[in-house]
Amino acid sequence: LHVIDQILLRSNMQVAGPEQNSLSLEGSKFVLSDLLDEVVEILSLKVKESGVCLIMQVDPSILQATFSGDMYQLRLVFLSLVDNAVTFSKRDKDRAFALLRVKALSPPIEGKPCPISFEISDNGI
Structure with missing residues (x-):
């Protein structure tokens, strides 16, 4: 299953790469923690093999939002x-x-937009 995930990940990243001129967005509802769990699951083998410590810090007020x-x-x-962070x-x-x-950039209020920020860092080059 990990091999399939890795192949899909690479092909999807190539299709949705920065060189693409247009991008259509699909709206749906999702729970942030579910999305982050999927990311960790897909990259878990690479993280384990690389010896990199992956740290996730998520604002508790939005984790289940x-x-x-x-x-x-x-x-x-x-x-x-x-x-990229794990690789480098x-x-x-x-x-x-x-x-x-x-x-969260402001306190989350049910039914109102809540701006959030994402930051990734590593100790690489």
Whole structure:
């Protein structure tokens, strides 16, 4: 199953790459924690094999919140960012890490848009 996930990940990232001139977005409702769990599951083998410590810091106020948007495209963005962070983390001195931080920019209110920020960092080049 991981091999299939990796193949799908690579092909989807190539199709939705920055060189593409247009992108259609599909709106749906999703729970942020479900999306992040999928990202971690898909990349878990690579993370384990690389020895990189993947750290996820998610604002508790939005972890179980329901969002509206294109979950598929957002998942591709997260997969690409986390994959790059894991790939380019330094692997010396057992300190390789990739950090994904997600936080609300304002307090979430049911039925109102809640802007969120995503930050990815690593100790690589």
